[in-house]
Amino acid sequence: MPLQMELVAITLDCPDPPALAAFYRQATGLEPHPSSDAEFAGLNRGDGLFLGFQRVEDYRAPTWPDQIVPQQLHLCFKIAESLDEAEARLLELGAGKPDHQPHGDKARVLTDPAGHPFCIVTR
Template identity: 50%
Template sequence: MIGKLQCVVLDCHYPAGLAHFYAALLGGEVDRPDPRWSLDDEWSTVHLPGGEVLAFQRVEDYRPPMWPDPAHPQQLHLDVEVADLDEAERRAVELGAVPQTGDRGWRVCTDPAGHPFCLVLARQA
């Protein structure tokens, strides 16, 4: 195991609105303070009753998916919390991931099929 799932991130135009939708649908608390990320107009979260977290990320030119049209694919990615970014990225690459970009707090990689995921540095509460 390299890390643990931190949250599932969905692209959208209005993060807070989508967070409130999913909180009404699934239960949970919108934008609960959490040291793992900041909350603003670009990012919103729902902490679900079972402990899972959904996150919503603003994308400027967001184009919604059109099920099942592959020309308008589904848009989400996984955030994987890790203790050491360099080691996690090295191990992910050994498994077939391709590094893309990032900074000191996270790294973006793609899985062998091209789906993006983020390795994010664990923060102490």
């Protein structure tokens, strides 16, 4: 039985978060997040989806489709289960759990089988 997970945020690495947020705002019409700054900018969609942009020092742009420099993004999923239940199930499915967990008991950072990080958060 699959988990009940809802995609709630997508975060992209970039060298200039405000500039990339401005581009996507123009392209999509999404509203700017009120706490955006030079290190992290975001956009809000009316249904609650958040699109974020985080500054990365020495950022190297993806070279799609050849993947010499892979694509970079971070997914967050809202879960119906408790963090412990969802984490256990995801680990069973092949996710990994990094030692560094910066969000305390508000969220968990996991990695997919290919190593891409994602978060799970409770409703």
